[in-house]
Amino acid sequence: MPLYFKYYFWLLAISAMVFLLERVAAARRDQAVVRDDLVQDLVWMVLNTQYISWMLALASVWVVGWLDATLLHLGLPTPQTARLISDWPVWLQFVTVFVVKDLIEWTVHRWMHLNPWLWRFHVLHHSVEQLDWAATFRSHWGEIVLHKLIIYLPLVVLGVDDRVIFAVVIIGLLAQELSHANLPWGFGPLRYVITSPRFHAWHHDVEMHGRGGQNFGVNLVLWDWLFGTAYWPKDRNAPAAFGFEGQQDYPKDLWGRLWEPFRIRRRSPKTETAAVGPSPAPKPGDSSQD
Numbered sequence: 001m002p003l004y005f006k007y008y009f010w011l012l013a014i015s016a017m018v019f020l021l022e023r024v025a026a027a028r029r030d031q032a033v034v035r036d037d038l039v040q041d042l043v044w045m046v047l048n049t050q051y052i053s054w055m056l057a058l059a060s061v062w063v064v065g066w067l068d069a070t071l072l073h074l075g076l077p078t079p080q081t082a083r084l085i086s087d088w089p090v091w092l093q094f095v096t097v098f099v100v101k102d103l104i105e106w107t108v109h110r111w112m113h114l115n116p117w118l119w120r121f122h123v124l125h126h127s128v129e130q131l132d133w134a135a136t137f138r139s140h141w142g143e144i145v146l147h148k149l150i151i152y153l154p155l156v157v158l159g160v161d162d163r164v165i166f167a168v169v170i171i172g173l174l175a176q177e178l179s180h181a182n183l184p185w186g187f188g189p190l191r192y193v194i195t196s197p198r199f200h201a202w203h204h205d206v207e208m209h210g211r212g213g214q215n216f217g218v219n220l221v222l223w224d225w226l227f228g229t230a231y232w233p234k235d236r237n238a239p240a241a242f243g244f245e246g247q248q249d250y251p252k253d254l255w256g257r258l259w260e261p262f263r264i265r266r267r268s269p270k271t272e273t274a275a276v277g278p279s280p281a282p283k284p285g286d287s288s289q290d
């Protein structure tokens with residue numbers, strides 16, 4: 001089966017599974033199945049998985065071809081011929097790629113919260129007010145391009161096995177849909193290692209609990225626990241509200257949201273400082289729970 005169909009098979013299978021889990025074990029039982037912006041999130045899903053990813057795949061093939069041709073022209077070995085990683089066993093490639101990619105994603109994610117210009121792109125993801133499986137896909141294409149260029153292009157250049165990249169993509173998709181799902185799970189002691197619906201819900205809290213926010217882990221969350229950006233209060237199960245401060249001024253329609261990062265505006269330090277600026281020190285007992 002071509003990779004293209006395999007990807008859509010897993011996208012549908014994982015989405016259906018998470019959707020059904022939400023129906024039987026919802027964390028927020030009063031949240032409507034057909035919530036506000038659901039249709040728009042489905043459009044983001046099609047746009048981001050269908051067009052942006054494939055355009056990037058084509059672009060990366062072009063960039064790799066250009067890089068190879070340039071290196072050959074200069075009489076230098078190409079990364080593929082250097083076989084830096086492609087000779088490793090598949091399982092070792094998988095573990096290395098999964099962990100390294102995740103640390104890079106954590107770093108980029110944090111950077112998007114701290115840099116006002118990058119925040120303009122990432123804020124779309126934080127405009128979600130009702131988290132569920134479909135909210136996973138609300139991301140600006142500018143952010144996707146940044147992630148893919150930083151993460152997947154080096155993997156292709158290094159000659160990582162296609163099966164490894166595919167497995168990493170599918171496991172990432174499962175982790176992302178589960179972490180945005182309307183589910184009450186924290187995954188017990190695994191909460192220090194992998195993301196969970198409860199952990200990621202705090203990332204979407206309107207209120208910030210550290211500089212730029214908290215809980216930046218994408219698939220693995222041990223980075224947050226190691227580097228002091230984890231937030232998991234003992235006395236509350238979930239934030240009072242999802243979103244970001246200043247959301248009332250953010251566009252609601254798809255085109256407005258697509259255009260928003262490029263909109264020339266008078267300096268509005270208040271909004272951007274509110275979104276990315278320093279926040280109060282964590283309260284005692286905030287950072288861990290049984």
Ligand SMILES: [Zn+2]
Binds near residue numbers: 109126
């Ligand atoms: Zn974020």
Ligand SMILES: [Zn+2]
Binds near residue numbers: 125180200203204
């Ligand atoms: Zn999220």
